[in-house]
Every structure is written in C-alpha cells, then in structure tokens.
Amino acid sequence: MDFHEVTRTEEMEKFRKEVGAWLEHNVPEEMKTPVEEEDRSEERYHFWRQKNKELGAKGWLYPTFPKQYGGGGLSGEHLAVLRDTFEDYRAPYAHRPSYLAGVLLVWGTEEQRQKFLVPLVKGEMVGFIKYTEPHSGSDLSSYESTAVKDGDTWVLNGSNAFPGGHEDETNAVYFGPMLTDKEAPRHRNLGFFIIPYPTPGLTFKRMRLVHGEGQCFIYLGDVRVPADHLVGGDHQGWQVMGTALEQEHGGQGPSFHRDAPIDNILSYMQQHLKERKSPGGDPVLQQIAIEAYIESHVDTLFAMRVRSMYYARMEMQWEGPMGFLYNRMHGIRNVGRIRDVMGMDTLVGPHDPLAPQGGAQDAYQRSSFILQHGAGSLNISKVVLARRIGISRTREQAAPTPATATSFSV
Ligand SMILES: Cc1cc2nc3c(=O)[nH]c(=O)nc-3n(C[C@H](O)[C@H](O)[C@H](O)COP(=O)(O)OP(=O)(O)OC[C@H]3O[C@@H](n4cnc5c(N)ncnc54)[C@H](O)[C@@H]3O)c2cc1C
Known part of the structure; x- marks a missing residue:
C-alpha cells in the first residue's frame, strides 16, 4: 500500500468533485498560493478573507464543527477532502484557521460562543x-x-x-x-x-x-x-492556552498531506534520468532520496494515526506531539537532501524563468527555518514529548481538546 495514495468512498469522491468544482468556479489563477512568500499580496489576503465568508456560509470553513455554531456538522473525512483538494488546487484552505474556535468549544460560555465562535466559524471574524x-x-x-x-x-x-x-x-x-x-x-x-x-x-x-x-x-x-x-x-x-497549544501541536490531527519537497526531489531525479543527465541515477543520491522517501511515508502514517485518534475521540498523550515533531524534523532534514540532490539548482528562485520546478525548492529552503521556531521551537517540542513519556523531572498530561472535552462532533 502506498500511504500517499488515499482511497476514498463513493460519497467522499462525490464530495471531492463538488469541492473541485467550487474551486474551479471561484479561484482565479492569480489568487492561488504563490511559490514565493513575498508575493502574498494584501489583495490576495482580502480576496481569501471574502472567500472564507462564502466557505463559512456553506459550512466548509469549520466543516466538523456543530451546526448550531455555524459549522458544517460534517465528518473528519470531509475535512480531509477539503484540505487535500484545496492543496491540490494550490488554494489556501481555511486561510486563517483559528485554534480559538476549539478553545471556545471547550472553555467558552454559551454567550462567548455566540459572540466569538459563530463569527469565526462563519468566516466573518x-x-x-x-x-x-x-x-x-x-x-x-x-x-x-x-x-x-x-x-x-x-x-x-x-x-x-x-x-x-x-x-x-x-x-x-x-x-x-x-x-x-x-x-x-x-x-x-x-x-x-x-x-x-x-x-x-x-x-x-x-x-x-x-x-x-x-x-x-x-x-x-x-x-x-x-x-x-x-x-x-x-x-x-x-x-x-493548553487547549489551543494541544490542537496546534498535533493533538488535532492533520490530513493526509502532500510532501511537495520530496515529490520535487523525485521528479527532478526522474527527469534527469530520462534526459540521461546526472544526478538521475547517481547511486549516492539514490541513497539520500530513498531515505527521504521512506521518512515521508512514516510521516504520513503518524498523521493518519493522530487524525483517526482525534475523530475517534481517543485520549492522546504523546502521539500528537510526536507526529508534529517528526513532521518538522523531516522537513528540516529535507532541506539538506534537496541541496545534496539538486546542487546549485536549489538556489534558483521563483522569479527566475529557468528555475527548476518554478523555484519551489529555493523558496522551501529559505522558509524552512519556520519549522525550527514557528509554533514553538523543536527543542520545546522535545521537552513536551519527554514529559509525556515519563523521562522528565515533571509529568505532563495532554490538555483537553474539543474531541476529548465536548459532546459535539468535531
Ligand atoms: C515564522 C514565525 C511565525 C510565528 N508566529 C507566531 C504567532 O503567530 N504568534 C506567536 O505568539 N508567536 C509566533 N512565533 C514565535 C515562536 O512561537 C517563537 O519564536 C518560539 O516559541 C521560540 O521563542 P523565542 O523566539 O523567544 O526563542 P527562545 O525562547 O528565546 O529560545 C531560543 C532557543 O533556546 C531554545 N530553548 C529555550 N528554552 C529551552 C529549554 N527549556 N530546553 C531546550 N531548549 C530551549 C529554543 O529551542 C531556541 O532554540 C512565530 C515565529 C516564527 C519564526
């Protein structure tokens, strides 16, 4: 089984087509996610702010949230289809998903949910x-x-x-x-x-x-x-805050995400092989690429486990943070691998017409430091994991998430 290949039920395949048709009809090429972070204009931000209101009205912005707060009342499978189809289309799904929504489900009073959760879920806030x-x-x-x-x-x-x-x-x-x-x-x-x-x-x-x-x-x-x-x-x-951090640090379960840097390494090598150029079949680079390929599958497996645990409302302690940490470490290791395989080609940016793969690998390696610090540093993720598995001075329990603390569907 290829863990990157997702098998969908007939119902989910139908839903994927519906989401695809919405994207086709609503998203012009210039509003898709640019390769270069700096090309994310204010115009694009406001375009997606407006589109999120339309997604909110359809219940697609927070699809698994309860209908009574404006959510779609849909399943985790629907959420995965939405995320994947948007990614395939290079459109930012849930332009600004907010962990605050989960916090309000767990901790908010009914008045606070009406005041803050409903507008968030509808994409107005x-x-x-x-x-x-x-x-x-x-x-x-x-x-x-x-x-x-x-x-x-x-x-x-x-x-x-x-x-x-x-x-x-x-x-x-x-x-x-x-x-x-x-x-x-x-x-x-x-x-x-x-x-x-x-x-x-x-x-x-x-x-x-x-x-x-x-x-x-x-x-x-x-x-x-x-x-x-x-x-x-x-x-x-x-x-x-623990509830917000728990969701952000793996406790919510990502979907079966693509691994674009690895796909790009492999297609770069395949292309060179076809053209009989180095590094197509270079045995040393094969070793590097294969390590990345296997790791990418392991990463997907962690994601699948955490996501299924979340929607089955199972208690998680170390599973979420471990998947989160592994995903980021894998991302950082890939930066070195990309440079090893693609050499100087890695340094040709998205604005250069000769850039391989539209300059995606150059943009990736420049922004990869986010994996080191954004959403808390890697060291802190390791500290959290050590506390959860019992090799630290202090023990730590996972904070409640909407899956473990509410009777609503999430
Ligand atoms: C692109 C990006 C986006 C971000 N977005 C947001 C955002 O939206 N909202 C927000 O509030 N913050 C945001 N952050 C901030 C981010 O959460 C912090 O950078 C991160 O938590 C580290 O904090 P610090 O920068 O103060 O580094 P410090 O806490 O000073 O840490 C410096 C170094 O020491 C290490 N260290 C510190 N304590 C320990 C320890 N006990 N054990 C081992 N090592 C340790 C750290 O791992 C790190 O390598 C963002 C950061 C980046 C880079």
Missing part, C-alpha cells in the same frame, strides 16, 4: 495567536504583559512579537494569555483574553523576516476589553 513576548517565547509562563480589572472592564498593557495581522482588518481578534496576578504562582497567574482589532490602544508594526512580512509586533497601551473577553477564570489562562 479572524483570529491571530498572541503568545510570544519580546523576552519570552519558549518560556511562555513567564508572561509579563498585564491585565488589571477596573470595574466591569480589563485594562491591558504589554507587547508581543511574531503574531500575524493586517492593518486594515475590520473584524479580527488577538487571543492569548495576560498576567492577572503577579503574586500567584506560575501557571496560576494568567488569564486568557480575546482582544478585538481594531481597538483603541492596540497598534502594530510589521516584522520583516527572511521569508516575508507575515508577522508583526503588537503593542497594547491601556487597551480596555469587557469582562466577557476573558475565557475561563482569571487564574486559568495557562490551562485554557
């Missing part, structure tokens, strides 16, 4: 993660940005590095922890807040990173939010 402070990324619990209660409102002050954002957004929220009690012990001193954007006192500045300008700094200067913008108790922020 978009959520950005606000965890990293300039001084603390890995050590999230050493949070310094403060939330102080003043009557019926909270007054927020502080700053964050790396969140996403768009200056002309009209209906966005930032979500993450704030220090509510300086005297309380670690992990019991935070609240988890939803902060609307735009709002007075919240400003931001774009960060210019090697792979593009998708991240920014945000500054909170006496930002006021009503009491219902606190999710969970005012000392429960660490626990609430």
Whole structure:
C-alpha cells in the first residue's frame, strides 16, 4: 500500500468533485498560493478573507464543527477532502484557521460562543495567536504583559512579537494569555483574553523576516476589553492556552498531506534520468532520496494515526506531539537532501524563468527555518514529548481538546 495514495468512498469522491468544482468556479489563477512568500499580496489576503465568508456560509470553513455554531456538522473525512483538494488546487484552505474556535468549544460560555465562535466559524471574524513576548517565547509562563480589572472592564498593557495581522482588518481578534496576578504562582497567574482589532490602544508594526512580512509586533497601551473577553477564570489562562497549544501541536490531527519537497526531489531525479543527465541515477543520491522517501511515508502514517485518534475521540498523550515533531524534523532534514540532490539548482528562485520546478525548492529552503521556531521551537517540542513519556523531572498530561472535552462532533 502506498500511504500517499488515499482511497476514498463513493460519497467522499462525490464530495471531492463538488469541492473541485467550487474551486474551479471561484479561484482565479492569480489568487492561488504563490511559490514565493513575498508575493502574498494584501489583495490576495482580502480576496481569501471574502472567500472564507462564502466557505463559512456553506459550512466548509469549520466543516466538523456543530451546526448550531455555524459549522458544517460534517465528518473528519470531509475535512480531509477539503484540505487535500484545496492543496491540490494550490488554494489556501481555511486561510486563517483559528485554534480559538476549539478553545471556545471547550472553555467558552454559551454567550462567548455566540459572540466569538459563530463569527469565526462563519468566516466573518479572524483570529491571530498572541503568545510570544519580546523576552519570552519558549518560556511562555513567564508572561509579563498585564491585565488589571477596573470595574466591569480589563485594562491591558504589554507587547508581543511574531503574531500575524493586517492593518486594515475590520473584524479580527488577538487571543492569548495576560498576567492577572503577579503574586500567584506560575501557571496560576494568567488569564486568557480575546482582544478585538481594531481597538483603541492596540497598534502594530510589521516584522520583516527572511521569508516575508507575515508577522508583526503588537503593542497594547491601556487597551480596555469587557469582562466577557476573558475565557475561563482569571487564574486559568495557562490551562485554557493548553487547549489551543494541544490542537496546534498535533493533538488535532492533520490530513493526509502532500510532501511537495520530496515529490520535487523525485521528479527532478526522474527527469534527469530520462534526459540521461546526472544526478538521475547517481547511486549516492539514490541513497539520500530513498531515505527521504521512506521518512515521508512514516510521516504520513503518524498523521493518519493522530487524525483517526482525534475523530475517534481517543485520549492522546504523546502521539500528537510526536507526529508534529517528526513532521518538522523531516522537513528540516529535507532541506539538506534537496541541496545534496539538486546542487546549485536549489538556489534558483521563483522569479527566475529557468528555475527548476518554478523555484519551489529555493523558496522551501529559505522558509524552512519556520519549522525550527514557528509554533514553538523543536527543542520545546522535545521537552513536551519527554514529559509525556515519563523521562522528565515533571509529568505532563495532554490538555483537553474539543474531541476529548465536548459532546459535539468535531
Ligand atoms: C515564522 C514565525 C511565525 C510565528 N508566529 C507566531 C504567532 O503567530 N504568534 C506567536 O505568539 N508567536 C509566533 N512565533 C514565535 C515562536 O512561537 C517563537 O519564536 C518560539 O516559541 C521560540 O521563542 P523565542 O523566539 O523567544 O526563542 P527562545 O525562547 O528565546 O529560545 C531560543 C532557543 O533556546 C531554545 N530553548 C529555550 N528554552 C529551552 C529549554 N527549556 N530546553 C531546550 N531548549 C530551549 C529554543 O529551542 C531556541 O532554540 C512565530 C515565529 C516564527 C519564526
């Protein structure tokens, strides 16, 4: 069995065709995902913001979420079909999926679900993660940005590095922890807040990173939010954030994703073999390519296991983080392999008409450092895994996710 080949039921095949027809009808070539990160224009962002509202209206944006909150009430299989078909079409599925939606299912009051979850699920609102402070990324619990209660409102002050954002957004929220009690012990001193954007006192500045300008700094200067913008108790922020992190770090289960860098290595070698050029049949490079090929299948197997566990509502401890970590380590190892196999061709960028494979491998190796740091660093993923399998000073349990904590379909 080739684990990259997905066998679908007749019903899912029909659904795949329906999704494909929607994409064909709705997405012009220039709005597809560009190879070069820097070519992601604001126009494209707003195009997809609008399309997400249309997807939301069809229940396709959060397909597995309960219908009562605007979701599709569909199965995990439907979600996998949506993700895969969008990927095949080079369209960004769920342009801004938000882990906040899962947090609200687990921790939100009914009023908070109506206020925040429904617009998120319908694609009217978009959520950005606000965890990293300039001084603390890995050590999230050493949070310094403060939330102080003043009557019926909270007054927020502080700053964050790396969140996403768009200056002309009209209906966005930032979500993450704030220090509510300086005297309380670690992990019991935070609240988890939803902060609307735009709002007075919240400003931001774009960060210019090697792979593009998708991240920014945000500054909170006496930002006021009503009491219902606190999710969970005012000392429960660490626990609430655990639900968001658990989903992001593998606890939700990816679909059967493509492995474009590996596909590109193989097709590069096949092409050279056909043209009787090196490195088509080079025995040393064959060794490298085969290692990558096998690893790619193992990666898919991890993804399949985690996804099936999530939709079967099984308790996961180490399975999610392990799949997440393996996927990123595999991605980083592939950068070296691409350079070994493709040599100087790896350095020809997407804007060069002679670039092999449209410059995809050049763009990949430049953006691959995200795999090292984005969504938390690899070292921290290893720390989490060590705590889950019992080889660390402290033991850690997986935080609840919508699959384990709610009676809704997810
Ligand atoms: C492209 C990109 C997108 C991002 N998007 C977001 C976003 O949307 N929202 C957001 O809030 N943040 C975001 N981040 C920030 C990201 O989560 C942090 O960069 C990451 O958590 C590491 O934090 P740091 O940069 O402060 O590094 P540090 O925490 O200072 O770590 C520096 C190094 O020390 C290592 N280290 C630290 N502590 C330990 C330990 N206990 N054991 C072993 N090694 C350790 C780390 O692994 C790392 O290699 C993004 C980052 C990138 C690069």
